[in-house]
Amino acid sequence: MVKLVLLHKADSIYEDEPDIVYDFPRPYLKAVEEAVGDWIVYYEPVKAGPRGYFAVAKIGRVIPKPGAEGRFLAMIAPGSFLPFDREVPRLLNGRPMEAALTDPDGRPKKGGAQQLAVRRLAEADFARIVDLGLPPQLERIEATRYDPQPAELAEDAGLFERPVLERLTRRPYRDVAFRRKVRAAYGYRCAMSGLMLRNGGGRPEVQAAHIRPVERQGSDSVRNGLALSGTLHWMFDRGLISVAEDCETILVSHNKVPGDVSRRLLAPGGKLVRPEDARNAPHPENLRWHRENVFGRGLPDGPAPWEDRA
Structure with a gap:
């Protein structure tokens, strides 16, 4: 299995419903099939909107798109889709969030790699993006938003530092x-x-x-x-x-x-x-x-x- 970044545009010709299905062409079939059962991150290009990386989900299965030769549907596993609490930009301090899009000197790579609709994502990059979008301490942030010392925090002080996949x-x-x-x-x-x-x-x-x-x-x-x-x-x-x-x-x-x-x-x-x-x-x-x-x-x-x- 492999983790992926899936590019999504609200005005695209592809009929995506991010929490249900991802529509893609044949050139990406092998990569998407490798990701079945694993997690993906959705990304919206800055030119299409300000969101950047905006949600996470798991691919359940891949099927041919009915009535559309050369198109396929990645069916999102029920209950897996989760929007980020805060959207994550493509660049952080001038460096791409994805190692595959980064030159040895840390600057963004030039060329078409960043335009690919489906990109393989390193485990470390996945964890970093999710940690920024869905912070480990999100429950603490919410619990203390209006009450600096809520009683429920004392019941499980270790609740807020769970690993990425456990949180998801x-x-x-x-x-x-x-x-x-x-x-x-x-x-x-x-x-x-x-x-x-x-x-x-x-x-x-x-x-x-x-x-x-x-x-x-x-x-x-x-x-x-x-x-x-x-x-x-x-x-x-x-x-x-x-x-x-x-x-x-x-x-x-x-x-x-x-x-x-x-x-x-x-x-x-x-x-x-x-x-x-x-x-x-x-x-x-x-x-x-x-x-x-x-x-x-x-x-x-x-x-x-x-x-x-x-």
Whole structure:
């Protein structure tokens, strides 16, 4: 197996969905087949946008692209895709992040190597890029963001220095990374109420909801997430609310949610608040999955958050 850098452009002729599939031509087939079962890093060229290295994923299998002679699809292993907490530039202090793109004097190589859509990546370079994009101390950074000495840190002081691959597969770490990206994408504003609430210490009250749950083959892509208040997150997970085919109209299960409740909780007009960056908007397929598999599927267990429990 071998690790790779995969070049991705949002406006490319290749039909990539970074958390699901990577579309590539035959010249790269051998390298991609060698990477099956191993990790890759996604890279967006500076000319196409400011992102640089922006996510990590694992290749599950490679298949011919139906109806496209000479094209292939690298299928991303479910649950492996994870966007970087901070995007990593191609150059750091003038030196490329990839040894294969570096001259002996440390300067970037000239020529077409950096334009290759698929590049083999040394283990050390992979670890360095991931450490910059997904820092080992990310859980500590988040836990101390609004509380310098949170109680949970004392429970496992060694939690934050785990090796790269262990971090990439560890659910608590991935949940923190997902939460940070989704909440930031929506400006810490609830996508359904439009409200941006913070507690007395400045901590955002908004949560990050998976549209398609991880245990149901959902990814940790921002496009599989919504920033929601606690009550709306509860309602969304239980199928009391969803989003229509237009990807903006909020659907309400009116036979389960009283009208006065939905009027109090949802933004006027019943439209979804969109992320500032259109690339982070919920993917239509994820919303479709939620409508067809979760919305209106039955009454939730226990009392609803808005019910009087006195």
